[in-house]
Amino acid sequence: MARKPESNPFTELFEKFGRDLNLPMVDVEKMLESQRKNLEALQKSAAASAAGASELIDRQRKNLEQALAEVAKVAESYRAGAAPQEFMAKQTELARKSFDTALKNVEEAAEIVRKASDEALEVLRNRIRESAEEIRRNFERNK
Secondary structure, eight states: OOOOOOOOHHHHHHHHHHHHTTOOOOOHHHHHHHHHHHHHHHHHHHHHHHHHHHHHHHHHHHHHHHHHHHHHHHHHHOOTTOOHHHHHHHHHHHHHHHHHHHHHHHHHHHHHHHHHHHHHHHHHHHHHHHHHHHHHHHHHHTO
């Protein structure tokens, strides 16, 4: 003979309270599905942020390699016994190029960070909109 599950007076009290106030019933499956979607959105957002960080690190590595190549090029072009004015002119040119490159690199880095942030935030914004729509539909259905 199948055993009837034991009733819980505490739970029954809250169920009766909800029925008496005409509170909408909670669909646990829908609530779990909504939370699963929230976690997926957070995962996608984190992945977008991580991809942006990875791209930024890669770009910075390339920038460093480029800067070291420029320094090596200047060092190779310097000849022992060359005129100090020639050496100073090369140093000045290197400094100007380095400054211009640094500005360009900062702009690129800022753009990478902006794009990654925008993508991560857009995933979350979309999920918030979906969640609000789910809540609205459930509320209207329970009226």
